[in-house]
Amino acid sequence: MAARQPRFNQNVLIDTTPLPDSVPKVPEIGASSAPLLSASFFIGARCGAYNDDYMKCKTEAHGKGEVECMKEGRKVTRCAASVLDDINKNCLEEFRKHWQCLDNNNQQLWHCRRPEQLLNACVFDKLKLEKMIPGAPENETPVHLRDRQIFSHNMSSYRKPE
Amino acid sequence: MAQDLPPSGGYEPVQYKRNLPARGFRPSYYLFAMGLICTYGLYKTGKGIREQNELAREKMWARIHLIPMLQAEEDRDLVRRTWADKAREKELMGGESKVYHSDRFVRPTYTITPKNVTK
Numbered sequence: 001m002a003a004r005q006p007r008f009n010q011n012v013l014i015d016t017t018p019l020p021d022s023v024p025k026v027p028e029i030g031a032s033s034a035p036l037l038s039a040s041f042f043i044g045a046r047c048g049a050y051n052d053d054y055m056k057c058k059t060e061a062h063g064k065g066e067v068e069c070m071k072e073g074r075k076v077t078r079c080a081a082s083v084l085d086d087i088n089k090n091c092l093e094e095f096r097k098h099w100q101c102l103d104n105n106n107q108q109l110w111h112c113r114r115p116e117q118l119l120n121a122c123v124f125d126k127l128k129l130e131k132m133i134p135g136a137p138e139n140e141t142p143v144h145l146r147d148r149q150i151f152s153h154n155m156s157s158y159r160k161p162e
Numbered sequence: 163m164a165q166d167l168p169p170s171g172g173y174e175p176v177q178y179k180r181n182l183p184a185r186g187f188r189p190s191y192y193l194f195a196m197g198l199i200c201t202y203g204l205y206k207t208g209k210g211i212r213e214q215n216e217l218a219r220e221k222m223w224a225r226i227h228l229i230p231m232l233q234a235e236e237d238r239d240l241v242r243r244t245w246a247d248k249a250r251e252k253e254l255m256g257g258e259s260k261v262y263h264s265d266r267f268v269r270p271t272y273t274i275t276p277k278n279v280t281k
Contacts (some may be wrong), residue, residue, distance in 0.1 A: 044226065051230035143217055143220055
């Protein structure tokens, strides 16, 4: 088994044979890294159970999970797609602002707290999904809710005090 | 000849102390001030480290939430290619051979170049 994963990026080397019809079709996500990072905590909030299920299935399959866990994998993809779809439908403006800010700031979340605050508020209002960082110390404000970010260099990092 | 003796009444005192004024505050004040500055700096550093830890936790969880989705997509693609390879082998060789001495899923290593490359 090759240790390095072979990747065939050249146009001509793509094997285009589709999956057989016995496997249900699922559209892939197709989002780039910034929107995914922007939506990651909402994906985690809604799809946590599916995600855990899939990872557990892969762990317990002992190396055969690629084939055996396809069903769980489809659920994971559909759930993530549904979150992105909902955000796109309900909070497109805020979502775009945030991920474009991330793209312009090296994809470092602490530079974009203001757009993130607007996005989080919108998503919480419309979709009831909340950003939660597990394992954060309980006696202090979670880092994404602090008014000032020590390491940020630009003004869009400042949250408006509520 | 008379012996050389100290003058009567003794020698005058020798001035060995330099007569310079001591500048500034007492040294202990400087030590104290340095201690204060260092304490402030360490306090700020500690704050920064705490915040960095939290930012790292945030980034880690963002990735943890995304990994299953990315992995699922990748796995689907690998399975698709593996099955395509197997189908091709069956068509060409008339049967399936067991290449690896393992029941595990082995990622496809080779790919097929199309017969007619137009560009």
